[in-house]
Amino acid sequence: MSTTAKRTKDTSSATRIIPEDLLVSIPQTHTRSGRAYAIMRRAIIEMVLEPGSIVNEKAICAELGVSRTPLREALLKLQDESLVRIEPATGTFVARIDLETVFEGHLIRRLLELEMVKLGAQRMTTSAERNLDVNLYKQKRVASDNDFGQFYELDEEFHEIITGIGASHRVWRVIHSAKAQLDRVRRLAFPLPSHLETILSEHEAIVMALKMRNPEKAAEAMDRHLSRVFKSVQSLIADKTHLFTDDARQTLEEFRARSSGTE
Structure with missing residues (x-):
């Protein structure tokens, strides 16, 4: 040889x-x-x-x-x-997943994306509707194959499209950078039972509200969708503790306390 x-x-x-x-x-x-x-x-x-x-x-x-x-x-x-x-x-x-950074990323993402989806509802066009429909079609196809990697890419594209409708792709770059730690939690959650189906249903509700040109309904649908990450965190910490920093459980409890107003 x-x-x-x-x-x-x-x-x-x-x-x-x-x-x-x-x-x-x-x-x-x-x-x-x-x-x-x-x-x-x-x-x-x-x-x-x-x-x-x-x-x-x-x-x-x-x-x-x-x-x-x-x-x-x-x-x-x-x-x-x-x-x-x-x-x-x-x-x-x-780095191991740091929940404090995850929650910070979620805060930035939520504040910006809720504004983007409201603006998007006011600025929707036939072309934008078509782009979202094509993206949803692709999401359904890869979800049926349990292709988690491709689904993640299409999920990202979905939110980038909406940000582009509402403002510009420059805003998406800010969101993208802020949510790096959050993205690991999101991606880890994809194999959880019925998770992709739930995401698809939430995405469809967002698109429906956008097509109705209803900013408030679009924001409500987006908020429900983005808040799902907290349920994912609870499941993942229990099953994949080694991927998180040692203070993950304590950070989660502190966040729950702050969110419920008991602190």
């Missing part, structure tokens, strides 16, 4: 850190650091890189086909979003 053939076989048989389908899902049109960021963020949210695991920078650079500089730039941005923890003397680690 030639050296080239042996190298090809070794490469193809080696266990990849980042799956090939994830790599090809992020377009080459990004800058190198931007593409590295998008791939790493998706890998962390999809639990390809689990909380607490070390980030093998050398191997990931090889898989992404980039030098250390673009990856380090991506990791610094991910650290700002509390998705990784960089320890200069030790290495880079995927």
Whole structure:
């Protein structure tokens, strides 16, 4: 066997850190650091890189086909979003899920998206209705296949479409950055019993209110949808404690107390 053939076989048989389908899902049109960021963020949210695991920078650079500089730039941005923890003397680690940051992300998301959906109801067009209908159709198709990765992407697209109708994609970038920790909880919840069906039903209610051009009904439907994350957190902490920070249960109880006005 030639050296080239042996190298090809070794490469193809080696266990990849980042799956090939994830790599090809992020377009080459990004800058190198931007593409590295998008791939790493998706890998962390999809639990390809689990909380607490070390980030093998050398191997990931090889898989992404980039030098250390673009990856380090991506990791610094991910650290700002509390998705990784960089320890200069030790290495880079995927951060465990911090509920305080999850709840902060939810607060920002809720405040902005409720305003966006109300504005969207006032600014709806036939073209916007068509875009939402196409997105819902795709959601139903991938949900029937239990394709959680694709459903997550379409879920993100759904909310981005509404934000674009209400204001602009610049607002979506603010929301997207603020909800990084929240996204891990959302994605973890997808396999829970009947969860995708519930999300689809809530999405349909939001679209119905938007088509009615009713800002208040649209906001109510969106609020019910976004608030579902708290039920998900309770289930996930019980079943996947190791993915959360040690203070997760205490943080959840404190949040419940604040929300009920008992504190």
